[in-house]
């Protein structure tokens with residue numbers, strides 16, 4: 737089957753990697769996520785991954801303890817590096833080649849982000865994991881996903897969430913909530929739907945980068961998306 741999306745930017749939150757736990761990483765969940773990544777790779781999809789850090793630390797959570805917000809955000813970005821190097825190892829243990837490019841370099845641990853190198857890696861079938869978000873405090877890894885997606889000329893940003901798309905209301909709290917099949921950027925803004933934070937969202941809108949919100953743990957959802965099937969919710973300019 738032909739691919740609709742050849743190069744993708746996948747975004748996982750840190751929480752997606754902690755499984756049923758309350759903190760940190762869950763080995764089975766990591767393996768499950770990497771199983772889906774491998775299935776995408778086997779189809780010939782070029783994959784960049786932005787991973788969050790909320791399973792370990794978020795900058796805002798330490799405020800009031802005498803720690804500056806910027807320090808908290810540096811701690812949050814370092815949490816994403818922990819997740820990224822773990823993910824890289826699990827990807828490699830599945831027989832694929834993977835590298836971490838980080839917006840914060842840690843000698844011997846993660847190389848600095850270099851867009852030309854990254855594009856070559858992707859074209860060669862290596863899976864690139866982006867760490868440390870944008871490298872700047874007061875941003876989120878959603879914004880990093882939008883930014884890296886645009887930078888690497890991805891065909892789409894795939895945002896993995898706990899629910900299988902964008903709903904009219906929180907489906908956990910409201911049984912009558914229904915899923916949108918597709919939305920335009922303007923509809924998301926008008927309806928104040930929480931797809932990504934606004935900075936991330938506006939970056940995607942300005943660069944006409946489509947976003948698909950989907951459930952990574954729904955069997956082969958990502959595979960169906962790259963093959964052009966209707967899965968989750970698509971946000972685009974509607975053109």
Ligand code: UDP
Pocket residue numbers: 748749750751787788789790791793794795796808809810811812813814815816868869870871872873874875876877878879880
């Ligand atoms: N962060 C940051 N700048 C960025 C990306 C992340 O300062 O460009 C920090 C911020 O403190 C954030 C934390 O890293 O709370 C973890 O990222 P995020 O909350 O986006 O992770 P997720 O919710 O996706 O797991």
